[in-house]
């Protein structure tokens with residue numbers, strides 16, 4: 001029976017492609033250190049767990065499609081702490097940031113329309129774009145200059161009559177880059193000039209290790225009706241399994257459309273929203289030790305790798321990822337070989353080949369994405385395994 005072209009051609013997750021080799025290695029008794037996936041090991045806050053354990057209703061009923069009013073209020077209060085004025089009406093609770101991305105894509109364009117995204121980018125944008133028939137148009141950022149945002153002219157050149165939106169993720173997965181306020185201001189002007197939406201994926205907002213707090217697209221002036229922000233508690237509160245996120249926009253016409261999509265999937269998870277409310281009520285001091293822990297991890301991985309001959313790696317500023325260019329021919333072969341053929345005293349490292357994070361074929365071939373979501377001593381061990389693995393791979 002024929003399947004849709006969309007279903008057949010959509011890209012499989014490059015982060016999960018190597019899973020069968022990982023499982024075989026595990027079956028052989030090899031211990032695998034996961035640098036391939038952004039699953040934080042920081043404990044989910046006790047306040048969150050207490051709230052969900054305290055659920056005492058006799059019926060777990062459907063909730064409102066746009067989320068529990070108290071959570072919408074808590075999220076607008078959270079932004080208020082950064083002097084970003086949004087109201088609960090500007091917030092729709094989604095099933096993770098993932099549903100917010102999907103919903104934003106549904107709203108900004110029709111099949112065949114285009115969304116411009118700096119590459120390398122969070123690879124699941126591909127899947128969501130494919131679901132709704134949007135075409136992702138990349139603007140390339142490069143390892144040589146630490147994946148800094150390209151000049152605004154590069155974005156303008158990518159605009160066609162089908163362009164509907166520009167999506168930026170800051171702090172960035174997979175590069176760790178944070179876009180400057182000036183760069184975002186330039187994007188705002190461009191969006192206004194060409195009548196485009198601006199989508200900001202800001203799920204890593206707290207994870208910043210250099211400089212001041214990153215500017216949110218919600219702070220841009222003159223484009224309030226064009227901005228859509230994707231948010232999530234997955235990383236903020238180390239609660240990836242909760243599946244609670246938010247779509248935020250001051251454009252009420254747009255929010256009314258978002259609500260129609262939300263009504264089709266009925267409601268976000270009720271109990272997990274109660275956990276999220278409790279987490280948002282915690283003091284902002286919660287983030288300080290978490291940030292310090294990630295900073296130590298970043299420094300460990302960066303310092304361990306950056307001096308090695310043939311490695312190209314600039315210090316990432318935020319999120320918990322970096323893309324490293326390695327002295328190897330093919331990162332896909334290397335990542336697979338690390339699982340099938342290599343071990344150091346019974347241990348190996350799993351990395352994500354970076355080519356899947358680019359839309360332009362051929363880019364990222366000798367680059368890997370590393371997520372620093374392990375404790376510092378484990379990261380020291382990972383560096384040792386990786387460097388010895390690179391040496392052995394090049395001899396094999």
Ligand SMILES: Cc1ncc(COP(=O)(O)O)c(C=O)c1O
Nearest residue numbers: 096097098122173203232234245
């Ligand atoms: C940049 C970015 N956006 C969105 C998401 C989606 O996260 P979730 O659906 O768990 O909120 C992720 C997850 O890794 C991400 O890295």
